[in-house]
Structures are given as C-alpha cells and as structure tokens.
Amino acid sequence: MSMYQVKPITGSDINVDLPTCMYKLPNLHAQPGSGSCIDNVLQLSTGPYVSSDQNGEVDPALKALEQRQDDILRRLYELKAAVDGLAKTVTTPDADLDATSLSSAAMMSAPKEVAHLDSLLGKDLGALRDIVVNANPSSPPLSLLVLHGLLCQRYRVLSTVHVHSSVSSVPPKLLNCLGPRHADSYTRQRFQLGFTLIWKDVPRLQMKFSVPNMCPIEGQGNVARFLSRLVGLEPHDPAAATMSDSWVDTAFFQLAEGSGKEQAAVLRALNAALGRGPWLAGQSSHWPTLCAPAASCRRAPVPPRPPPMSSAGSRGART
C-alpha cells in the first residue's frame, strides 16, 4: 500500500493533442500591402497572395479594410473631379467674384500686426542698425525721400548724407534732402535706426543693411518695398498686395524706363485709376501712389517741385 494517496481530480480519458510544431509564426504573405499606394493595393488584391487564415475563409477585418480602401479611392476621384471643375471656372472671366469672396475671407481671418523692428530686422545686437543707401546724384530717388519722412515719424532715425569720392560735387539741395542735422546726432546710441544716404556713381540705386546676412537690394522699387514694410504700410491681404506690387513695377519699369508708347499707356492707366479714387492700390495701400510721380520725375528734364503727397504722409501714418 502507498503511503500517501491523492484522489484523482480529472478523469484519465482526456485526449491530449500534442503539438507537432515547436514555434508557430503567422503567415505574412497572406496580408495585403500598405493602403496608401493605390497601385500596390490593386496589384495585391488581384495577385496570387489571397488572404486566408487557417480556416480557409477571408478574415472579416481584412474585408473591412479593403472596403475602407475602396471608399477612400472613390472619394479621391470625386475630389479630383471637383478640382478640375473649379480650375475651369477660375480661368473664365467670372472668376473675379470668387477672388473677392476669397480676399474678404482672408482679410477677416488675418489679424493686423504692428510691424516690429526686431521681428523685421533681426535681433538687436546692442548698436545702431544702419541702412545704407547708395544713390546716383543725377537721378535722386524721390520716393525714398518721402518714405524716409514716414520712417522718421514712426521711429527715432539718425539720418546722414555723405558724398562718395567717385562723385566730384553735388548740389547743396541734395546734401540737405534728409532735413537738418538732429541735435542728438553725437550719440548714435540714442537712435533706433540709422539712415545713411551716400551720393555715389552707381548705375542703379543700391541698399545695404546687414552685409553678412543680406545681399544688396537694387532698384528703387525694391528699396521702396523694403522701407514700406518697415513703416508698416504693406497691405496684409494678398489681392491688395499684388496690386500695389504691380503698380510699383509699372511705375519703375514702364514709366521711368519705357519707350514713349509705354509711357503714354501708363499715364492713361494712371489717369483712369486715379479717376476712380485718390489712391492707386486701394484704401489699404497708399505708398505705391507716390511711386508714379517719383518715376516720372526721372524722365522730366527739370526736377519738379516735391509731389503733392505731403497729405500722403499724414494719411499713410494714420493707417
């Protein structure tokens, strides 16, 4: 007789299925590829790799996936059709209506930001930030003089005028064009911005600011754009911005340097535009309007009196 006896817990007639395989892996080939590539999916779905599990039936989860895939494809096709349709409508003349609706929407969404010197010009390194403009005394940049006035109203600007050694002499009017010397000019540190105008023998107007970071900016239009952004006159909605850009280009390329025919055409356009309102590019952007007389002055044999844009200065500052 055995010393200890334990009553059996289970019966002895249970069939134990002993495994024949030590390690089992799921069948990778049976699963379809990533759903992002449509071609891949199409290939795989028609290829020899038919998904099936151990039971030989298609997995319902997989089926749902395929269903989702098909749905996405269908929606894509629908969107493509819609975009094509829209493209057609945009190129037709009726597109203006769409543009204005777009722009007003954009205007309402974009918040108006005050231009900040640090955000525009980069971090303050503890010293006066000097804008250097090289101009040819035979064609003074009148639009820049007006913009300089606007700059002075907005910031503390130290303005200086120099004559470069490449020019032998300059009429006194050009030496005083930036106004009288500031009383505090002996301490440059007290100013936020420096504006140094150098009368030099250059083919085109040139502006230099931060030599290691910026290449020189050439052309009166481009320098005017830079300065206008500093003053905060740049319009925020794209439509007005594009229009003011195009007027600036018209002024400086066609009016100033174009042939007689081009000049006449621009003057007609100006006439029409100014007949509609006091400003060329709409209420939001006044400064392109002063580019036109500035450009036309370059063609005139006698430099005219300063353009009647002094009102522009005060109105521009108010925006």
Add this chain to the structure above:
Amino acid sequence: MRVSIPSLCGLSDFRGFSQVAVSNHTGRLVLVMTKEELKGASEEEQQAQSKKGLKKAQKEAEKAAKKAEKQAKLAAEQQSTDEDDFAKDRYGVSPMVQSQEKLDRVLVRVQQLTPERADQLIWVRARVHTSRAKGKQCFLVLRQQQFNVQALVAVGDRASKQMVKFAANINKESIVDVEAMVRKVDQKIESCSQQDVELHIERIFVISQAEPRLPLQLEDAVRPEGEGDEEGRATVNQDTRLDNRVIDLRTTTSQAIFRLQSGVCQLFRDTLTDKGFVEIQTPKIISAASEGGANVFTVSYFKTSAYLAQSPQLYKQMCICADFDKVFCVGPVFRAEDSNTHRHLTEFVGLDIEMAFNYHYHEVIDSITDTMVQIFKGLRDKFQTEIQTVNKQYPSEPFKFLEPTLRLEYTEGVAMLRAAGVEMGDEEDLSTPNEKLLGRLVKEKYDTDFYVLDKYPLAVRPFYTMPDPTDKVDLEKIKAYIDSFRYGAPPHAGGGIGLERVTMLYLGLHNVRQTSMFPRDPKRLTP
C-alpha cells in the same frame, strides 16, 4: 753687349740699355726700348751666349717689330679718320662746368617737346637712359624726371661716323647737353612719354659722365613684381634699392611717390592755414620722455643726457595753454621701437594737430576729418598723373572716402564683428586682426577706406596725457608741462598722423620704406 739684328737699324749702346730702332714701311721711326742687365762676362761665355742670345734677341725683335707695325697701322688709321672727321667739334666730353663762362643758352624741358615745337632747333639737358647703335645710326632715349624722348644720331651732313660711335658709347645715366631738331613722327613712339616727336641730334656733349657699371638698372627697378617673375626678367629687391637710394629715386615711380608726398604736406598746411591754424615748431631734444620711457632714444647732452622727442604732444598742449587756440606742426618723430614690420620706422615725419574746443570734442574730430578729406580730394584732383604712374608698377584700387567722414561708435564696430562671427566682449580692445577685419567690413558696407571709430571704452584706452603715478616719471622734468595747466587751460584735443603711412595707405603700397626717402629702422642707418 752688341747684338746684330738682320734688319735696317741703327744701334747704339748705353749703360744697361740697348736701344733698337726699327723703321716701318712708312718710313717712320719707332723706338723700342728693352732693358737688359749687363753683368761682366768673359769673352768665351759671351761668345757662347751670344749665339743663344742672338736667337732670343731675334725673336724678341720680331715680336717687337710686329707690335710696332700694328701700332703704326692704328696710328695711321686714326690719322686718316681724324682727317675725315668733319664733325669733330660737334661732340665730345665737355670740361667740368665750373662757371667759367656764362652761355646765353635756353635749355628746353623734355616735357615741353611736343608737336608744337616741330622743326625747331633746341638745346636739351637730360640723362642718357639707353643708347643703341645700329649701323650708321644711333638711337638714344633721353630722360628727365618722369619724361623721356627718343633721339637719333645719323651719319649725314651734320654727323660723322665717329660721332655716331661716340654717342653709342656714352655710359648710361650720363648727363648730356644736346642740340637737336625736333621732328614730328608718323607712328607714335609707345615706349616714351613724349610719343609724337623725335630729336635729330646735331651736337652732343657729355656734361657729367657716369661709371659704366651701375649697381642697379633702372628698367629693372620699375618693372612690376609679377611681370618680372613671369618673363624671367630681373626686378630689384628692396634692400638693394635702399642701399643705392640715389639711383632708385631716379625711377619714374619713385619720382611720382615723392611728388605726391610733397602734395600731402602742401595740402595739410594749406587746409589748416585756411581754417585759421598756426604752424609751430617744437623742440626735438627734450628732458623727459613724453609717451613712456620704453621707446625713446637717449642723447648725451653736455654733462647730462636728454631724449629725442617721441611726439610733439607736450608742446602742442602748452601752445594751447599759451592761447594759440589752433596749432599744427610738421616735424620728425623718433620712436626707438625694435619693430621690424612693414609699417614701422624709427624716425618718421609726424603731422600733428591740436585745437581748443567749445563744448564737445566732436568739434575737433570734425575739423581733423575734414582736413583729411580735403587732402584726399586734393590728391585725387591734382595728382592723377602721379597716381597712375605708381599704379603701373604697383597696381591697386583707387582710394575711396566719404564726405563728411563716416563716424561709427565702438559698440557698432563690435556689433559688426560679432555679426561676422567674432567673439569679443563689450569692453575688449580690438586686436590687430580684428581691426583689419572691421576695416574690411566697413569697406564692404559703406565703400570707404577711411572712417572714424569713436567712443572707445575707457578701460581700453588709458588717458595718455595723464602721467601715471605708478610709472615713476620724474615730475620735476615735466614741471613746465604740468605748470601750463595750473594757470587756466581751455578744453582741447588733437591728434597726429604719420606722413609716410598716409602716403603708403593712399597709394595702396605695402611697405612704409617705399614712401620714406632715406628710411630709418632698427637695421638701417645709411644712406
């Protein structure tokens, strides 16, 4: 000893000498003397010797005869050519000018030899720059300072063959007086400054001859460095030039440099005089070192010693205290600095300014910078020929500046350096490489080679004029200077620049010795 020679001759016997007279084919008698030592000898010896001696003597006599023949031939030729030389009195070496006679002759400057003077017979005194004989002609280039002209001696009715030969053999750098006809040329002579005319020489006299071998050749001295290396031709290095400064200074480049330097001095004086400044002369032998005891030359002064002035600083300031208000002085400055660099000399010419101001030292800075700008403008407008001449040998960009002068503050300079990647503290001094970099950055942004850096931090620039109590300067020695402040001194400021450095930087040269006529540095005391 009697010697018999098989030729027509007469013999005579003298003590210790035997004379041989030989006649040549023209009938001329040429005496040839040979000296023989006579010693007493026996007849027999004499006999034996006389045969040998005979042969020897024969040989010698033949030699002598041949030599005599040759000499006679030459003499004959010369005589014949002398006979043919009709132009004998139209050339030659003149006796030294000792003011024995006063010739009423006008000498024309080479600069004035232009087509307007065509077909005129004129006199010119110049140096022979080059001479080249070609058959019956001799081409000379005559040079006077920066100008040179081509001249021609040709065999014809005015010049003989001997004259052409004489002209070809004149040593380079000799000074000659030439009478010539000015002739226009059809093709421009590119190698000369006077390109449209040529001189046809009728008379040529050497006033002062030069030695045949020159220590340096002027063409080599004017050749640009790169060109010399490329074509394998020589250029002259600086030490050779400085050792033979007199010849080096004759080159067109040196003439241009020092004329420009003279212009700098002239413009400095004129501009300041127009502004109401007074020129003063300050003593150079002083009792105490003005800039610190290290870099000063000591001279023995009777029973004590004295110093050579390092700058006119103390005396400029004393003049202001003496109510001269605005003064300047041009004079030598002595710095005993053992620096062998391209921009240091032990003795140089200082251009110094000092003035009293009303309320702000910027008044003085404006005055000084305006003076500099007037100097630059004057050089640009009146000395273009000289600048172009120097540029031929030492090419460089023209000097650029702004009027009024650009004035940046020290903090702006530091900000520009930081933007370019240099790390430096706010109160840190500018090292030489940083200073050079800042200069380049300013040139890039403002396109100027001259600017003012204002408001250096005090920590970096100690106030020089204040004697440092720890420096052990004997206050007794500078008592006069200190006293001048006790009896009322107006606020004043000033500055100084080195003449040689200004010229060097304006012309874009690289060594201050090129702009100092007889430079002095730790290794050079002559010429």
